[in-house]
């Protein structure tokens with residue numbers, strides 16, 4: 001049985017109008033709109049549902065305020081879904097999860113290839129400048145938990161996830177398929193005095209590093225605050241840009257993460273700052289200048 005990735009996520013939010021504006025600026029497509037409920041999609045059909053947090057149809061919240069209320073994982077076949085139990089349940093952290101046959105589409109879109117010293121992928125072909133991002137899919141979700149061992153058992157033994165890497169006692173990277181991107185789920189151990197279980201961020205996959213930059217600059221120009229980015233994670237090799245999200249936690253644009261197979265041996269790493277970021281810019285870049293000497297919060 002193999003979970004292929006995230007098929008749908010549902011937020012419960014305090015301010016639906018603000019979230020509507022944010023996710024349109026973020027680059028999602030608004031497919032359906034009803035009182036108290038918005039349904040967005042990424043390019044490959046991954047769904048992002050945004051409902052009012054007091055909607056009685058939503059699963060229970062694991063923290064106060066605006067946050068993620070459900071993650072639906074996509075599987076290849078109905079037989080795989082049946083193995084997981086179709087009705088859905090809560091994971092040990094309390095988050096509602098379901099498994100369904102994936103409704104995401106295969107896409108024929110391409111990122112910009114890179115010319116490296118040993119490999120020329122672009123000839124008579126200038127790179128692309130993205131005016132804004134259009135995320136391909138939801139690539140991973142990240143939660144704070146105080147029951148790491150139970151979460152590892154639940155996702156690995158019951159849903160067939162694979163451990164990619166770990167910060168012992170601090171963090172765990174999991175992927176659904178044996179061969180796939182570095183992580184679909186990252187769990188962070190609550191450290192005192194961290195207050196509670198909850199959402200840390202939702203990450204949206206974009207095509208290449210240039211779309212990370214183009215998307216981040218655009219969302220900045222729209223007035224939404226960057227938390228940190230652009231930057232690069234050594235642990236997954238991905239380029240990132242994190243933005244505060246009115247639907248809860250942060251959202252991330254990322255590209256160029258490692259792809260792992262069954263031959264990969266999970267590493268145990270120390271949770272030191274340079275494992276999070278080889279380099280990163282606090283507060284982001286100013287999207288309105290092409291000649292910045294410092295970030296918008298700089299001197």
Ligand SMILES: [Fe+2]
Nearest residue numbers: 140201203252
């Ligand atoms: Fe991330």
